[in-house]
């Protein structure tokens with residue numbers, strides 16, 4: 001039996017053909033061609049005006065927060081359950097992250113906790129759509145509006161997710177995406193900054209080009225110190241092929257999730273929600289075992305390992321990390337992560353492999369039931 005990886009990309013002849021063309025011909029006057037096509041296609045998929053390809057999602061967040069003027073003395077609110085990449089740029093800019101608790105059903109930040117955490121120093125709210133699950137965008141955007149604070153979306157895990165007809169990443173002041181090899185669409189490493197705000201777009205373009213403004217006619221004259229977070233044309237060629245296949249790739253993720261859901265029905269656990277009016281892209285099928293069941297994630301991970309299956313722990317609360325202030329009051333975050341595991345998923349994952357994973361989950365939870 002071959003190893004079941006927790007995720008892997010779907011690469012076809014189309015990606016190989018575009019990447020080969022970029023490697024062979026994408027130089028000189030064509031050196032940005034695939035980048036432009038990738039940005040345009042991605043912006044069209046999302047329904048946004050502007051997209052800027054970057055070397056990573058971390059870089060896209062850094063650029064966007066810098067363009068908003070986030071700096072020393074400012075506070076940025078985000079959920080305690082997150083990958084470090086969503087918060088690291090806040091630290092790069094010398095600002096202070098404020099980690100709030102999550103909702104028990106979506107595992108995304110709790111709007112009431114966000115509102116309670118707002119101070120005169122709050123400069124942004126980062127809404128991360130965790131594992132494809134959507135943040136309550138209506139509530140968050142209303143809070144942002146009421147206090148004059150931009151809401152930004154880290155939609156790295158939410159390709160294919162939609163909130164009342166609007167795609168994740170298209171609703172905030174800006175949105176960011178990752179095309180790391182583990183994400184729903186990939187360029188190996190890579191990211192995207194998107195926005196409908198013309199001025200913010202111009203600001204990000206300048207910052208992302210080492211501080212050289214578009215209108216600057218003097219050669220090699222940076223008007224300020226900016227950043228260098230660009231994507232290469234060869235990566236963008238792979239990205240363009242992935243966007244051309246995006247509906248198929250999203251469907252693959254959704255098929256895997258629904259099979260997990262059917263196979264695990266009736267067990268004492270909950271999975272990623274898909275509320276009325278929303279679509280979940282199901283980047284990572286996740287189980288949260290009911291609190292009444294005695295369960296350790298290490299136990300399940302050991303069973304997976306013995307069966308050549310890669311398991312992934314649910315993100316630790318960021319406030320557990322030694323360099324951040326601890327937040328024991330974030331009780332939902334501190335409770336859920338111990339009971340939760342991401343299940344393997346990739347677009348063309350075989351039915352038998354999904355069944356094999358589910359058999360182990362069932363065996364473990366049934367044994368606990370007895």
Ligand SMILES: *Cc1c(COP(=O)(O)O)cnc(C)c1O
Pocket residue numbers: 055056057058059083085086128154155156157177178179180189190191
């Ligand atoms: C993967 C991920 C990132 C980091 O993306 P990189 O491209 O590796 O920088 C940021 N935020 C979220 C929510 C992610 O899942």
